[in-house]
Amino acid sequence: MSRCTWLVTTLISFVSFGLVPNAAADSNVDVMVYGATPSGIAAAVAAGKSGQSVLLVEPSNRIGGLVTSGLSHTDFHSLESLSGAFLDFANRVETHYAETFGVDSPQVKASYHGTFGEPKVNLAAFHALLNEQPRVELIHQHRLTTLSQTETSPRNRIESATLADPQGNTQTVRAKVFIDGSYEGDLMAMAGVPWRAGREGRDEHGESLAPETADDQLQAYNFRFIMTQDETNRVTPVAPPGYRREDFVGVLDAIESDKIQRVFDYPSKCIFKAHLPVLPGGKYDINDVSRGLVRLSLPGKNLGWPDGTPEERQAIHAEHLRDQVGLLYFLQNDLEVPPEFREEAKLWGWCRDEFLDTDHLPPQLYVREARRMQGVHVYTQADSEYAAEGTRAKFHPDSIAMADYGNNCHGTHHEGPRFGGKHSGEFYNPVPPYQIPYGVLLPKEVDNLLVPGAVSSSHVGFCALRLEPVWMSLGQAAGHAAALAVQHDRPVQQVDISELQHHLHADGSATIYVSDVLPGSPDFTAVQWWGAAGGLLKLYPEGTPRKPRGKRLHGQYSEAAPWHAVELDKTLDADLEQRWRALAASIGVPLDVLPQANGTTTRGEFIRAASAASSQ
Incomplete structure (x- = not known):
């Protein structure tokens, strides 16, 4: 469907429901963010903290995207990969449980440092983040209908966006910078920015995880139900609208096989994957069973x-x-x-205290992948693979975020019957912690648009970026970049990367994975600055075994990735000093203020001295 057809269809829908648009008060802001997903919220908060006036627009009546709609077992591997906006959010969730139930309570432990929050608690944390920003205004139930653009050279510019509420009232918003925080890239597509949906062929980007030829297959969706066995909070499920018994009798053959042993379990040989550990409140995040005989995800149904x-x-x-x-x-x-399966299944139900407006069912579908912008940098499989040398992934000097999850796809096509068939296009690819360059946020065609949701990437590359902590880091970067574009009156493509990285580091957001110097450390900003310059590459001897993940803790969670520490207290040796002095000279740090390797000087002393000199 073309952009024009989408607009016409949207306007027809207003007329068909008798919603004749009425003009509402227009507004002027520095930054408009469309989509109060975790990415959009992080963008709005960052831009507001930087002093810009921000309007955050959410098409639905609930903010937070999937993090408040059932995805409560956050996707990451090591706690050391969390920083910036998501870490702030998780700390607030943990604080809620500590203040409500006590610091040593089971609820605090179950929250796993605030990364496993109940949807209602996650929602409250997001609202608290926004409420602390007086320059950020949030409006619900306003959908984008049209954009006004002017032609400039070499790019276009968005002048205003027109929004409509369910009653057909319209509001026009003029902004200096627009940020598309939606999962689908709706604003980006309306602006005429090129995008793709589906998979690239293997040869297009040299990706081993891609299919031989390009197609329109899309990573499958499912709901992330929140369920409980607690009788005091349990709501018995009822038949959904359109229920047809004949659609489900095929599951009986699957149950008779030894591949299905329970209805609810973790992580396999079940129909509904009930993530462990259990969430606070005795709740479970329910998901699709990867490579299972019976799947919740429905490839092809979401095209x-x-x-x-x-x-x-x-x-x-x-x-x-x-x-x-x-x-x-x-x-x-x-x-x-x-009977044994039926009675087990009856022990489960919806949570009475969640999703009160939607019959205790999540209001949003888990949109794992939709549009993908084709922007300044198309993120591909190679961007999160090991560099030719050393123990780290490919180095991006213009990195504005980092992550440690890897390329993860629940399947793009289903072969055989609904029950007992097999998903294809499925992969779970372990990689070392990786950096994400600024170009993934940037369209080539529009000079005041940033896209942290439907980021510029291939299908395979997107499967490493589509995690909520990553989206929050990308949103935070977009917010700070928008603020710099406004302050310096320049296109977003011309934002100074070192200045953007400085703001991100000061805001507690990491642009390179460092396992032993985390946000909150007095050395965090100096180490991140040095890492952004390339100072943390090849710290370990040649031939050090590559291992992308640390020791497994539980489920998908692990200790810190090995060989990613800076070891500030380690004595600086002569070879490293020589390399670091050459790097310092290349970025304009005066060499006479740097300590020499004398048998007692540490790595930390060198980095601190270099950082102090660079800021003078």
């Missing part, structure tokens, strides 16, 4: 989502809900289900 109208997306949402709630209802109630 109309990326460029779909609101009505088309609602139909896809309803179909996924009918399928996944219907499957649970069948397992709990159909008499052909073996």
Whole structure:
């Protein structure tokens, strides 16, 4: 569907419901952020903290995206990979549990440093983040309808965005910089920025995880239900609208196989993956079983989502809900289900204290992938793989975020019957902690637009960026970049990278993974600055074994990635001093203020001296 067709369809939908648009008061702000996802919230907060006036626009009546809609077991591997906006958010969640139940309470432990929060607690934390920013205004239930643009050279510029509420009232917002925080890239697409949905062929970017030829396959979606076995908080599921028993009888053959041993379990041989550890409040984050015999994710059923109208997306949402709630209802109630499975399934239900406006079901579908911008830097598989030398991934001097998850895809196509068939296009690729360059946020065609949600990437590359902590880091970078573009009156493509990195480091956001100097350390900003310059490359002897992850703790979570420490107290040896002095000279640090390797000088003393000299 073209951008013009989308606009016409949207306007027709207002007329069909008798919603004749009425003009509302227009507004002028420095930055408009569309989509109060975690990425959009982080962008709004960062721009507000930098002194800009911000309007954050959410099309629905609930902020927080999937983090407040069921995805409560956050996707990361080591705690050392968390920084900036997401770490601030997680700390607030942990503080809530500590203040409510006590520092040593089971709830605090279950929250895993605030990364496993109940949706209602996550929602409150996001609202608290926004409420602390007096220059950020949030409006709900306003959907983008049109953009006004002017042609400049060599790029276009967005002048204003027109929004409409459910009653058809319109509001025009003029802004100096626009940020698209939506999962789908709706504002980006309306601005005429090129995008893709589907998979590139293997040869296009040299990606081993890509298919031989390009296609329109899209990573599958499912709901992240929040469920409980606690009778005092349990709501019994009912048949969803459109329920048809015949759609689910095929699951009986799967149950009879030894590949399905329980309805709810972790991590495999089940139908509903109930993530462990249990969330605070005795709640479970329910997900698709990777490589399982029975899947919740429905590849192919979501192909109309990326460029779909609101009505088309609602139909896809309803179909996924009918399928996944219907499957649970069948397992709990159909008499052909073996009694042991049926009785086990009946022990589970929705949480009475969650999602009160949507019958205790998550209001948002888990949109793992939709549009992907094709921007200044297309992030690919190679960007998160090991560099030719050393123990780190490819170095990006213009890095504005980092992560440690790896390329993760739940499948893009289903072969065989609904139950008992097999997903294809599925991969889980371990990689070392990786950096993300500024170019993934930048369109080539528009000089005042940043896109931290539908970031510029290939399908395979996007599968390493599509995690909520990463999206928050990208949003935080977009917010600070927008502020710098406003302050210096320049296109976002011309923001000074070193200045942007300085603001990010000062805001506690890491641009390179350092396992032993974390946010809050007095050395954090100096070490991050030195790392951004390339000072942390090849710190370990040639031939050091490469290992992308540390010792497994539980589930997908692990200790810090090995061979990524800076070891500030380690004595500076002559060879490293020589390399570091050459680097310092190349970035303009006066060499006469730097300590020499004399048998007692430490790495930390050198980095601190270099950092102090660079800031003078």
